[in-house]
Amino acid sequence: xxxxxxxxxxxxxxxxxxxxxxxxxxxxxxxxxxxxxxxxxxxxxxxxxxxxxxxxxxxxxxxxxxxxxxxxxxxxxxxxxxxxxxxxxxxxxxxxxxxxxxxxxxxxxxxxxxxxxxxxxxxxxxxxxxxxxxxxxxxxxxxxxxxxxxxxxxxxxxxxxxxxxxxxxxxxxxxxxxxxxxxxxxxxxxxxxxxxxxxxxxxxxxxxxxxxxxxxxxxxxxxxxxxxxxxxxxxxxxxxxxxxxxxxxxxxxxxxxxxxxxxxxxxxxxxxxxxxxxxxxxxxxxxxxxxxxxxxxxx
Amino acid sequence: xxxxxxxxxxxxxxxxxxxxxxxxxxxxxxxxxxxxxxxxxxxxxxxxxxxxxxxxxxxxxxxxxxxxxxxxxxxxxxxxxxxxxxxxxxxxxxxxxxxxxxxxxxxxxxxxxxxxxxxxxxxxxxxxxxxxxxxxxxxxxxxxxxxxxxxxxxxxxxxxxxxxxxxxxxxxxxxxxxxxxxxxxxxxxxxxxxxxxxxxxxxxxxxxxxxxxxxxxxxxxxxxxxxxxxxxxxxxxxxxxxxxxxxxxxxxxxxxxxx
Numbered sequence: 007x008x009x010x011x012x013x014x015x016x017x018x019x020x021x022x023x024x025x026x027x028x029x030x031x032x033x034x035x036x037x038x039x040x041x042x043x044x045x046x047x048x049x050x051x052x053x054x055x056x057x058x059x060x061x062x063x064x065x066x067x068x069x070x071x072x073x074x075x076x077x078x079x080x081x082x083x084x085x086x087x088x089x090x091x092x093x094x095x096x097x098x099x100x101x102x103x104x105x106x107x108x109x110x111x112x113x114x115x116x117x118x119x120x121x122x123x124x125x126x127x128x129x130x131x132x133x134x135x136x137x138x139x140x141x142x143x144x145x146x147x148x149x150x151x152x153x154x155x156x157x158x159x160x161x162x163x164x165x166x167x168x169x170x171x172x173x174x175x176x177x178x179x180x181x182x183x184x185x186x187x188x189x190x191x192x193x194x195x196x197x198x199x200x201x202x203x204x205x206x207x208x209x210x211x212x213x214x215x216x217x218x219x220x221x222x223x224x225x226x227x228x229x230x231x232x233x234x235x236x237x238x239x240x241x242x243x244x245x246x247x248x249x250x251x252x253x254x255x256x257x258x259x260x261x262x263x264x265x266x267x268x269x270x271x272x273x274x275x276x277x278x279x280x281x282x283x284x285x286x287x288x289x290x291x292x293x294x295x296x297x298x299x300x301x302x303x304x305x
Numbered sequence: 306x307x308x309x310x311x312x313x314x315x316x317x318x319x320x321x322x323x324x325x326x327x328x329x330x331x332x333x334x335x336x337x338x339x340x341x342x343x344x345x346x347x348x349x350x351x352x353x354x355x356x357x358x359x360x361x362x363x364x365x366x367x368x369x370x371x372x373x374x375x376x377x378x379x380x381x382x383x384x385x386x387x388x389x390x391x392x393x394x395x396x397x398x399x400x401x402x403x404x405x406x407x408x409x410x411x412x413x414x415x416x417x418x419x420x421x422x423x424x425x426x427x428x429x430x431x432x433x434x435x436x437x438x439x440x441x442x443x444x445x446x447x448x449x450x451x452x453x454x455x456x457x458x459x460x461x462x463x464x465x466x467x468x469x470x471x472x473x474x475x476x477x478x479x480x481x482x483x484x485x486x487x488x489x490x491x492x493x494x495x496x497x498x499x500x501x502x503x504x505x506x507x508x509x510x511x512x513x514x515x516x517x518x519x520x521x522x523x524x525x526x527x528x529x530x531x532x533x534x535x536x537x538x539x540x541x542x543x544x545x546x547x548x549x550x551x552x553x554x555x556x557x558x559x560x561x562x563x564x
Contacts, residue, residue, distance in 0.1 A: 010394050010395075010396060011390070011394060011475055012390045012391070012393070012394025012395065012396035012399065013390065013394075013396045013397075013398065014390070015386045015387065015389045015390025015391075015394070016386070016387050016390030016391055016394075016396070016398065016399075016402055017390075018382070018383040018386055018387065019383050019384065019386065019387030019390075019391075019402065019406065019446060019450065020387075020398055020402060022383055022442070022443065022446060023402075023405045023406065023409075023443070023446060023447075024405070026421065026424070026439060026440075026442075026443040027405060027408070027409055027417070027420075027443055028405055029424065030417075030420035030421050030423065030424035031416075031420050033420065033423055033424055033427060034416075034419070034420045034423060037423065086316060086319070086320055087320075089312060089313040089315075089316035089317070090313070090316050090317045090320045092313045093310070093313035093314055093316065093317040094317065096310065096313075103317070106321060106324070107320075107324070109324075109548060110324045110325070110328065112500075112547045112548060112551050113328065113543070113544050113547060114504060114521065114524065114540075114543050114544075114547065115504060115506055115521070116506055116521055116524045116525055116528065117331075117524065117540040117543060117544065118327070119528070120331075120524070120528050120536060120540060121327035121328060121330065121331050121540070122327060123528065124327075124330060124331055124334065124342065124537065125327055125330055127342075129341055129342055130342055131330050131334070131342050133342075134341070134342050134343050138343075161323065161324075161327070164320065164323075164324075168320075218411060218413065219413065221413070222412075222413020222414070222415055222416065223413075224413075224414070224415040224507050225506055225507055225510075225525075229525075229528060229529070239413065239415045242415055242419055243415065243419070243511075246419055246422070246423075252423070255419065256423075259415075259416050259419055259420070262413055262415075262416060263412060263416055266411060266412055266413060267408075270411055
């Protein structure tokens with residue numbers, strides 16, 4: 007009988023994360039139910055004021071624009087990533103192409119943001135080009151709006167969509183596509199009905215891995231956003247350090263945490279369902295035909 | 306299949322242009338003599354400025370290296386031991402640990418930054434390089450744990466039982482069997498932690514005090530307040546350094562495996 011050393015091994019991580027992760031989160035949760043102090047901090051008096059003010063019109067507006075930015079960039083990322091991942095998974099030099107996707111990802115996050123300022127800024131490359139070609143005679147304001155935030159969000163997190171999709175497509179058995187086409191399905195039809203249902207797990211992961219950082223974004227709207235593209239992350243920071251309404255900052259953080267956790271639970275459910283049935287089987291059963299292993303024919 | 310591949314090839318190329326065009330523009334303009342984004346002529350002026358006239362940059366780089374070294378070594382030790390415990394044993398806190406080692410990976414960084422800031426304020430802890438290190442250890446542990454755990458999956462527990470049957474104490478089994486076999490996982494966990502630590506901006510931004518600027522914080526202040534094109538040169542240097550580091554760490558990793 008082996009002795010149980012589990013807790014002995016795990017005690018450093020247990021104490022560290024309890025102290026520096028769980029307790030800080032518990033403090034945030036507590037603060038969100040307190041009243042705000044006159045000069046920052048909190049007053050130990052129970053209050054739902056912070057949650058009530060989540061419904062105020064400016065904050066509601068910001069929540070909506072945060073959602074829009076996150077949904078739009080997630081949709082763009084996944085639609086760009088699907089064909090890209092497909093191409094990489096089917097090509098002969100997968101490793102080289104994957105490396106090409108990962109290198110920009112290694113590049114410092116702030117530098118990737120800055121690169122777009124250098125290109126799209128008022129004194130940036132594009133404006134200078136257009137000015138000297140006499141296409142415009144005033145610099146155009148490309149940055150500091152919602153579209154700029156979406157563009158740079160896509161640029162920053164696109165690899166998060168490509169990599170899980172690549173992993174899912176690479177596992178897919180392509181003879182199924184040929185089979186579908188032999189049975190008379192068109193190219194697009196076979197992709198829609200056979201390939202896509204089979205990589206559902208990968209698609210869910212890609213959606214979440216891009217939606218979560220986009221939704222909780224702070225640095226991108228802070229650097230290249232404008233008044234119409236303030237996001238919840240910026241409000242959290244502003245209420246904490248500038249306006250000094252800590253309970254409000256805490257309640258928005260709680261909301262952000264809940265949305266993220268909810269997303270993860272959805273992902274676990276979807277990928278759990280995928281894992282419980284064979285990929286092969288679900289491909290065929292989605293067309294209501296029994297597969298060989300369901301019928302019991304040994305393959 | 307032909308037409309299909311043509312469509313996906315188009316998207317692949319589009320994405321590559323999208324990825325690399327901005328970096329190429331940075332690289333080209335880092336060699337421009339002018340102070341603006343108008344091309345004048347080729348010069349190494351901004352590299353000169355960067356390497357010889359930017360003491361704050363070198364101090365920030367020093368800080369980044371200190372933080373990365375301390376945080377990644379600590380996180381690697383804590384994370385590796387945790388992975389061994391959680392992977393092989395059943396104990397009461399196991400479920401709890403599986404959740405709290407997973408959550409920090411997926412929560413938006415700002416939540417971790419803000420909660421640590423409030424926590425340090427509650428403890429009356431002065432923000433400094435020390436608080437940055439505490440924060441970095443915290444966000445690095447889950448990543449190390451995840452990577453080491455993946456390595457343990459290909460590991461046969463009966464090897465350890467054999468070692469025990471032959472009279473090894475747990476500590477001998479750990480040092481002579483478990484750690485050597487998990488070394489590739491531990492190394493890649495360590496390298497991942499170092500990279501994340503050198504890269505991190507958002508969390509560091511909240512827990513940094515005056516005078517404890519790291520390299521990403523320095524880049525941020527350059528973007529926000531500086532107008533010097535030296536930042537183009539700095540970007541190119543950082544991009545090249547990361548690619549070289551990443552490439553050589555892959556070789557290092559191979560070397561460790563083959564040993």
